[in-house]
Amino acid sequence: MLKMPETSKHKPTIGRDVFMGGFDSIYDCIGSKESLDDSLRLARERGKVTLVGCAGEIKNLDWSFVWANELSVLGTHAYSKKEYWQGVTISTQELLFNLIQQHQDYPLEQLVTHEYSLHEYREAIVANVDRASYKSIKTLFHI
Incomplete structure (x- = not known):
């Protein structure tokens, strides 16, 4: 279910560590400033970050990784009625149940x-x- 990507860590003169490489797709289901910041930093170039839920206003969040890495950011308030996954259209809940069934060791x-x-x-x-x-x-x- 989770395959760790190859990454390299860089320490800028100021600010937090920056990672090159990263995950193809990240689902942030927490919605805090910290989790969103981590999600944007850990997505690979041209990766996808999906914000699940309703976080509201997030003050002082650094969005520079969105354009620097050309990230796609998608928000969803609840669960999607249809998700396109490996050529199949199913609900996100059905997709979740299928993934849990396939990866019972997780x-x-x-x-x-x-x-x-x-x-x-x-x-x-x-x-x-x-x-x-x-x-x-x-x-x-x-x-």
Whole structure:
């Protein structure tokens, strides 16, 4: 499911490290300034960055990698009804389920960083809103 690309790292005089090479396609499902910055930096030249969800206003985000690397940036609010994948038109949810089925060895459980009982719903909401402090990626409820 994830093939690591060949990259080389360069340290500019000012600013964060710059990577040459990178991923063909990146899906940013977090929408924070940090995750978007990483996504733009880690996409290869002429790569594609898809922003999933509704991040809102992101202050002080450096968009220079978009034009410097000629990136395609696509936004989607929810899941697409049809996705063109390897010559087939299917829904993005169906594509996701197919990929999970084909790659059952992929450690998806590592994406779950917090687990809560239903009585702890207030803390779960805070963990999802304040992801930086909680370092949360995905949260679960035990039912």
